[in-house]
Amino acid sequence: MKRSALIAALLVFSVSTSARTGFAQVPQVPETRAEIQLSFSPVVKxxxxxxxxxxxxxxxxxxxxxxxxxxxxxxxxxxxxxxxxxxxxxxxxxxxxxxxxxxxxxxxxxxxxxxxxxxxxxxxxxxxxxxxxxxxxxxxxxxDGASGLPALPLADSDALEVGDLVLAIGNPFGVGQTVSSGIVSGLARSGSAIPGGAGSYIQTDAAINPGNSGGALVDMSGRLVGINTSILSRSGGSNGIGFAIPANLVREFTRQAEAGQTRFIHPWSGVTTQAVDDAVAEALGLDRPEGVVLAELHPQSPFAALGLTAGDVIMSLDGQPVLSPSDLEYRLSILPVGSKVKLSALRAGEPVELELSLIAAPGSEETQRVEIRSSGPLGGMVVADVTPALIDEYGLSLKASGVVLLEAQGASARLGLQRGDRIVEVNNMEITTAEDLQKVARQRSSMWLLTVDRGGRLLRMRVR
Known part of the structure; x- marks a missing residue:
């Protein structure tokens, strides 16, 4: 009996030793005092x-x-x-x-x-x-007047993997600079559950609290991998679900700031897309859900210029897989306008490799601001004909046309109109250009009937 127990113990020891020897590169749980005393302090310093x-x-x-x-x-x-x-x-x-x-x-x-x-x-x-x-x-x-400051180098946030160790550094609740540790819990996060909704975020369980916003998320090489921006919490405090803006987007902002840009310019897609789920993948004949389906394309979209149409699938951009509609916009935003990138797609069901030219939304330099001059309730409106640039700025439908409100001054300020509202009709007259609006505004009327498109909802109002 004793002999059997001894043999069993030796076998367990042998298996354990061979496992350690054969997988020496696999991360181990700290066991010795020296391993337990390992610290993040060099990275923090x-x-x-x-x-x-x-x-x-x-x-x-x-x-x-x-x-x-x-x-x-x-x-x-x-x-x-x-x-x-x-x-x-x-x-x-x-x-x-x-x-x-x-x-x-x-x-x-x-x-x-x-x-x-x-x-x-x-x-x-x-x-x-x-x-x-x-x-x-x-x-x-x-x-103002700064020089010789300790700058943090930026990492390639696309190289991050789930499970990587990270540190969050910031000033939570104003208590002073604070460091918390965690791992990368997820990548390319987006959706309505995330504060802000849009974008493609890094998820981490490192504690992030109010005051941490804008602080650093760094890797074990001391490089910036993200800017801490929000948390998902019912109490307002850290619940182990925090989000950071990837360093690759920060890099593009920094590049444009150094170039003297005062407004962030990102490549325009001119498309609306839909995530590929299991049902869509089956309908398209895909082995598994991947990429995004083109649902709608503006005639001036760079994707339309490549011959892509509704129903085609975008698989990857610049060598990186496109995981969701938000991820497509993120992939574009980290690239400079004027460059060309490789695009992998399914066009009419066939895989194609294309070269996409990145352009800014047309019309940004051509917007003609028109101030409506009238003694009536429309006086003081500043409007412009809809262009792709205004569609992009105000989140209008790709099919939008007509006239969009840029500013409400004077009498029009009392109507409760908002920037980005699209003026559809005035006194039952369809408004297709700013000139149309100027003409009808000069008319005399005891009652004004306005139809406005706000975020896809038609609002009708009567004004005396």
Whole structure:
């Protein structure tokens, strides 16, 4: 009996030893004191000086309305006594160039009137937003008079893999610079469950809390892999589900800021797409769900120029698989306008390799602002004929045409209209050009009937 037990023990030891020898490269659970004492401190010492605290403030106007909170009437009755108040925000940022370029979130510094940036060594600088994009939630600051700052190198975020170790560095709740550790929990995250919805985010379980926004997500080589931007939480605190903007998008923002751009310019797709699920894959004859299906193409879309049509499938762009509609837009946004990239697609069911020319949305330099001059309720409107650039800016349907509102001033400001509203009809007259709107606005009428398209919903209003 003792002999059998001894043999069994030796066999267990033998298997364990051979497993360790045969798979020496597989990560092991720390067992010795030396392994347990391994620390992230070398990475923190290298990266923490590049993460800054940001204190921003802006003056906002608040108007009281008896219809405030009403889901319908609040769209039209916004007038009321205005009062100003100072709104303050606290966040983080990352130094990306020695001469004082700092990247943060738009929701931290966007539209701020005063920005104060405090470095890890307590030095303070005045910051100015030089490039920002609300939809991407990215802003680039220039620090006044800064030089010789500790810049953080950017990693290739496409090289990340689920399970990679990462550190989140920021200023949660204003307690001071704080480091938390975790792993990459997911890649190319998007959807309605994510605050912001659009985009293609890195998911991490490293603790991210209010104040971490704009801070760094770094890898074990001390490189920036993402900008922490949001969390998914019912309580408002960290729940182990945080999201970061990939470093490859940060790189393109930095490139454009250094080139002197004041507005982020991204390649225009001119398409709407649908994710390929199991049912769609079966209908298309695919082995498994992959890519995105083209649902609609604008006549000036660069995809249409390649002969692609509705029903064709985009498989990969620039060598990277396209995982979702949001991922396609992200893949385009990290590439410079004017370049050409390889595109893999299924055209009419046949695999093709194409070269896609990346263009900005046409019409961005051709927008003709027209101010409506009238003593009636339409006076003061600033409008323009719909172009692909305005379709892209305001998220209009690819089929949109006619006239879009750019600004409401004077009498028109009291109508409750919003930027991006498309003027469809006035007094039962179809509005196809800004000139049409100018003509009808000059007419005399005791009652004005307006039909407006807002986000695909037709709103009708009567104005005396």
């Amino acid at each position: 290298e990266t923490a000086p590049s993460v800054v605290n940001i204190y921003a403030s802006r003056v906002v106007e608040e108007r009281f309305s008896p219809f405030a909170g009403d889901p319908f009437f609040s769209q039209f009755f916004r007038s009321g006594p205005a009062r100003q108040r100072v709104q303050r925000s606290l966040g983080s940022g990352v130094i990306v160039s020695e001469d004082g370029l700092v990247v943060s979130n738009y929701h931290v510094v966007g539209e701020a009137s005063d920005i104060r940036v405090v470095l890890a060594d307590k030095r303070e600088y005045k910051g100015e937003v030089i490039l920002a994009d609300k939809e991407a939630d990215v802003a680039v600051l220039r620090l």
